[in-house]
Amino acid sequence: MLEDRTIAVEPLIRxxxxxxxxPVTRGVLIGRTTGQVKAVDGISFTIxxxxxxxxxxxxxxxxxxxxxxxxxLEQPTAGRVLLDGQDVHxxxxxxxxxxxxxxxxxxxxxxxxLNPRLRVRETIAEALVVNRRVTRSGKLERVEEVxxxxxxxxxxxxxxxxxxxxxxxxxxxxxxxxxxxPELIVLDEPVSALDVSIRAQIMNxxxxxxxxxxxxxxxxxxxxxxxxxxxxxxxVMYLGRIVEHADTExxxxxxxxxxTKALFAAALPADPDAPRDxxxxxxxxxxxxxxxxxxxxxxxxxxxxxxxxxxxxxxxxIEPGHVVSCHLY
Amino acid sequence: MAxxxxxxxxxxxxxxYLYTRWGVVRxxxxxxFALxxxxxxxxxxxxxxxxxxxxxxxVRLLPEPAGRIVDGQVxxxxxxxxxxxxxxxxxxxxxRMSMILxxxxxxxxxxxxxxxxxxxxLRQGRADGGRxxxxxxxxxxxxxxxxxxxxxxxxxxxxxxxxxKQRVVGAIAVAGxxxxxxxxxxxxxxDVTIQLQYLALLKEIQARTRLAMLFITxxxxxxxxxxxxxxxxxxxRIVETGPTRALFRAPRxxxxxxxxxxxxxxxxxxxxxxxxxxxxxxxxDLPTGCRFADRCAYVDDRCRREYxxxxxxxxxxxxxCWRIERSPSSR
Numbered sequence: 001m002l003e004d005r006t007i008a009v010e011p012l013i014r015x016x017x018x019x020x021x022x023p024v025t026r027g028v029l030i031g032r033t034t035g036q037v038k039a040v041d042g043i044s045f046t047i048x049x050x051x052x053x054x055x056x057x058x059x060x061x062x063x064x065x066x067x068x069x070x071x072x073l074e075q076p077t078a079g080r081v082l083l084d085g086q087d088v089h090x091x092x093x094x095x096x097x098x099x100x101x102x103x104x105x106x107x108x109x110x111x112x113x114l115n116p117r118l119r120v121r122e123t124i125a126e127a128l129v130v131n132r133r134v135t136r137s138g139k140l141e142r143v144e145e146v147x148x149x150x151x152x153x154x155x156x157x158x159x160x161x162x163x164x165x166x167x168x169x170x171x172x173x174x175x176x177x178x179x180x181x182p183e184l185i186v187l188d189e190p191v192s193a194l195d196v197s198i199r200a201q202i203m204n205x206x207x208x209x210x211x212x213x214x215x216x217x218x219x220x221x222x223x224x225x226x227x228x229x230x231x232x233x234x235x236v237m238y239l240g241r242i243v244e245h246a247d248t249e250x251x252x253x254x255x256x257x258x259x260t261k262a263l264f265a266a267a268l269p270a271d272p273d274a275p276r277d278x279x280x281x282x283x284x285x286x287x288x289x290x291x292x293x294x295x296x297x298x299x300x301x302x303x304x305x306x307x308x309x310x311x312x313x314x315x316x317x318i319e320p321g322h323v324v325s326c327h328l329y
Numbered sequence: 330m331a332x333x334x335x336x337x338x339x340x341x342x343x344x345x346y347l348y349t350r351w352g353v354v355r356x357x358x359x360x361x362f363a364l365x366x367x368x369x370x371x372x373x374x375x376x377x378x379x380x381x382x383x384x385x386x387x388v389r390l391l392p393e394p395a396g397r398i399v400d401g402q403v404x405x406x407x408x409x410x411x412x413x414x415x416x417x418x419x420x421x422x423x424x425r426m427s428m429i430l431x432x433x434x435x436x437x438x439x440x441x442x443x444x445x446x447x448x449x450x451l452r453q454g455r456a457d458g459g460r461x462x463x464x465x466x467x468x469x470x471x472x473x474x475x476x477x478x479x480x481x482x483x484x485x486x487x488x489x490x491x492x493x494k495q496r497v498v499g500a501i502a503v504a505g506x507x508x509x510x511x512x513x514x515x516x517x518x519x520d521v522t523i524q525l526q527y528l529a530l531l532k533e534i535q536a537r538t539r540l541a542m543l544f545i546t547x548x549x550x551x552x553x554x555x556x557x558x559x560x561x562x563x564x565x566r567i568v569e570t571g572p573t574r575a576l577f578r579a580p581r582x583x584x585x586x587x588x589x590x591x592x593x594x595x596x597x598x599x600x601x602x603x604x605x606x607x608x609x610x611x612x613x614d615l616p617t618g619c620r621f622a623d624r625c626a627y628v629d630d631r632c633r634r635e636y637x638x639x640x641x642x643x644x645x646x647x648x649x650c651w652r653i654e655r656s657p658s659s660r
Contacts, residue, residue: 197587201605201606204601225594269553281525
């Protein structure tokens with residue numbers, strides 16, 4: 001698996017210096033721009049085929065904006081998102097239609113992501129009808145296929161979303177994402193709205209789906225244990241930047257960036273005898289409006305040095321596949 | 330830890346039902362537990378298991394008119410709260426028993442300043458030798474580590490972050506120096522690094538005031554960190570209670586066992602998580618036997634016929650499962 005990914009082929013997704021700044025305006029009629037929210041501030045990563053990249057961080061770190069940029073729901077301020085070498089924000093016409101079948105999404109809340117007025121099979125077929133020419137029988141066949149793949153009975157197709165529980169709805173959302181045979185599914189907090197006993201069902205389903213077909217995931221999540229279980233590689237974001245990026249195993253075995261360490265220390269292990277190496281950060285994530293120069297984390301960092309306030313650290317490779325952006329290394 | 334301390338709150342066979350057009354929802358269906366001074370009891374379960382309804386029943390704030398407490402006793406320092414009138418209850422809330430809810434966004438009033446809201450809580454509270462209310466409100470903010478409380482008093486909720494708002498909610502909850510604090514998922518809306526700050530703060534307040542805490546959560550990480558004892562709830566009933574360590578080391582109810590196994594871990598790679606298939610039964614249409622029977626790996630005929638009695642396993646450790654009778658604990 002790992003060998004496959006290191007072969008020098010173009011990865012499925014390549015993100016280059018991607019940035020998204022939102023202007024902050026004052027005044028009602030004549031808006032003056034008074035600042036910039038740098039939601040995403042120059043990030044780069046790749047997602048290989050059949051690979052899962054986990055994107056973790058606290059609220060406001062830019063992980064959702066990143067996923068929206070990949071989904072073409074936002075225009076980047078700078079940088080590019082390449083799907084198979086093609087800039088997705090420059091796609092037009094037939095290429096754009098094709099993009100919409102190749103990249104799909106599953107969102108956090110299965111109560112608001114499904115149309116309550118459509119039968120499940122109509123919701124699932126919609127993704128097919130909009131972007132591909134399919135025959136009626138071909139459509140029904142595919143609907144049955146994906147219902148089976150996500151572990152729902154065929155009879156589910158004739159029912160409405162309100163007849164299902166949260167876990168089953170998330171299966172429906174996944175089925176409709178799968179219908180068009182995508183190569184990438186963006187999963188934005190796919191299990192965090194679900195109950196503890198249901199989460200494992202959905203996480204296992206995601207792993208099974210990926211094992212059976214060429215499917216890549218971008219997993220946006222704040223729960224570190226979920227990411228560890230599903231993602232091959234993990235990137236940690238803080239205030240719009242990636243501060244650390246590594247193979248999941250390497251990252252969880254040896255987190256390097258002080259923020260990653262604090263984040264890991266704050267994730268409470270389900271074990272009363274676990275060692276408590278508490279690193280309680282002071283303060284909160286500062287406002288992303290015009291953040292200070294230098295390292296964005298330095299105001300909360302227990303190891304901050306004089307240069308951290310002035311110079312933004314570069315991403316440095318510490319060991320193969322493990323990069324960190326911190327002056328300590 | 331708090332084993333010798335006096336019992337502050339005792340709940341006996343509490344039943345709280347919701348009367349809806351689909352039928353009677355038995356949200357809390359015979360719940361009993363005791364809480365000692367300075368102790369934290371975790372009430373764990375999935376959404377819809379009745380844990381929040383249990384908390385709301387204790388302070389008698391069930392959603393009306395559907396929700397009604399139909400049976401049981403809630404003994405706060407020996408006094409049954411269920412026999413009290415509403416004006417009497419108003420004296421209990423905040424002064425003797427407080428509750429922190431999940432979402433600070435909705436528990437604070439957006440059109441009043443933080444100061445107004447703390448002052449309101451203090452006015453309901455007991456008189457305190459002539460010190461001005463404002464000074465006491467500022468103290469309350471200082472105790473929950475809000476920086477510059479003099480300025481924060483004039484701030485509106487929307488001017489504060491989620492973590493800061495939840496601190497203010499905490500300040501209001503403990504301003505009246507209650508004996509019991511019910512915390513209903515107080516950190517679910519917060520980021521993890523902020524959650525850790527908040528949990529540490531609650532522990533600190535508890536150490537200072539010997540507060541008894543009922544901590545409602547679905548997060549086993551929080552239970553492991555915060556609780557002395559745990560009660561696991563399923564479909565309206567407590568299925569297992571025990572000291573935190575014993576429950577984590579040797580869960581005896583199949584539901585507790587399966588639930589713990591299905592939680593992904595931070596430490597050590599796992600290739601396959603065991604999951605619990607199926608759903609909990611609807612609370613308006615409960616089976617006569619064990620409510621977990623349909624999802625249980627060890628189910629037999631008797632489980633489906635009769636609800637198992639609660640059986641003792643070890644010191645302060647008990648569970649409601651027929652299997653315990655069959656295979657007595659090795660310890």
